[in-house]
Amino acid sequence: METHEEELLTGEEIEILQEIMNIAFGKSAADLADVIDTHVVLNIPFINVMQVTDLPAYIRDHVKDYRNISIVEQHFWGCFKGDALLVFSSGSGKELIRILQHGDHANMESDPVEILERETLMEVGNILIGACVGKVAELLRDVVTYTPPLIVLERHYQDAIADNHFTPDKTAIVLKTDFSFTEGNVTGLLFLITSNDSIKWLKEALRIFIAQYE
């Protein structure tokens, strides 16, 4: 830990980031209602700085109550850069199909439910991740692009997150928030894992952000 000391965020920086996330999620929740016609409650985000190797256990610990989960994963690239993991509780896909009335979609008629479920989770995941990451980036005066979403559908939480996926000896800023849809039984967690490479930029962006209020 000590060797990365100069790259980590100070308590004050974490507070600013927390505030930025509060503003960002507040704004995205309002816009989300407009885009997907249902209200999403994004709870107060929690920020943690940790070794990347501790991440799988950290994520598993937070999602274990769901038992089976679906994960939508996307990478975002800008000065602000990292991975977004959106974990949905079991059954969320089917609930979302109902809420978004995907069943009526003409192109989808012949497709089995599993494909519909994947499609729906990826679409909603893509929108949710884009909304949250996009707003944080916007407040930090950055523009990000995204890779197409990947999905793991309805798997036991122990098997869903691979240990070897994470590069050792790196530190990550993990932003965690839980969300729920006001309609239907859809809940989950969003993890934004900021890459080591962007920490230097982030510190500077946070300084500029707070400077405008000082």
Add this chain to the structure above:
Amino acid sequence: MMLQQIFDAINIGIVILDRDLKVLGWNRWMEIHSGIPADEIRNTSIFDTYPHLNNPKFTRSCKSVYSFGNFCFFSQKLHHYLFPFKTASYSEARFDYMQQSCAMGPLRDEDNQIKNLFIYVQDMTEVAAYEQKLVQINMKDGLTGIFNRRFLEIKLAEEFNRHKRYGGIFSIIMFDIDYFKKVNDTYGHPCGDFILKSVTSRASALIRNIDYLARYGGEEFCCLLPETGMPAAIMVAERFREAIEKHENNFDDNVIKVTISLGVAEFRSSMESAHELVKNADDALLRAKREGRNRVVIMDCKQIVRTD
């Protein structure tokens, strides 16, 4: 100027839409495949030309691009296409329309404000065709066109597990062509292949579309009959036997008649695996062979059900 040339030369479709979803840009690729010149479609709503795009997923995606600067993806696997274009190659009759992988995202001005959105369209028809072909190869027997053993074993295991859990009935018929080696030795292997195709096409005509007929080995076949008990399975087996016995195969001016021997087995909850069911049917088939061929024998029973 240079960018405009790339815009028109690139081998993907690019569409630019404004906030009202009116077309601002329509590159040469889109002109070629849609048959609509850019001048004609420019400044008209995309829904005027492609009303099917006026669906919740598409409009939601546009909104999320403008609201969040999101990128939205329309994969070939899930959507098949956004724009119904004819396939580029005349030889590709597998799909009604060009298979496309599309994405949309924001276009910003100097102040990072989102002004328009872009859609890019990639032709995935060839890849999708290869994939379909691979799936087929994986499931079907190359010579006869019926299912292969690999696929049957997957289906058998599925059916077995389902019945183990929820109860119910299903049966299988194992059959093989009598004295098939003689056909090969007398008339040659091309004739043997012809007989294999003939036998499977007769049997295929007699089953429902929920049944699975597969080539199990050289001249051995297996038919899985879901929701079917022993009496009905015996009837199907007997129909196979009769149809194949009666049929005259004409090959190179030779009239060749063949018969088959069949073993029938029904799922029992006491069975440990699908393999055990197959073994029961196989044992019955062996008995049918021993007892004179061209007959149906059922498992656990010496009785020969032949009706003639």
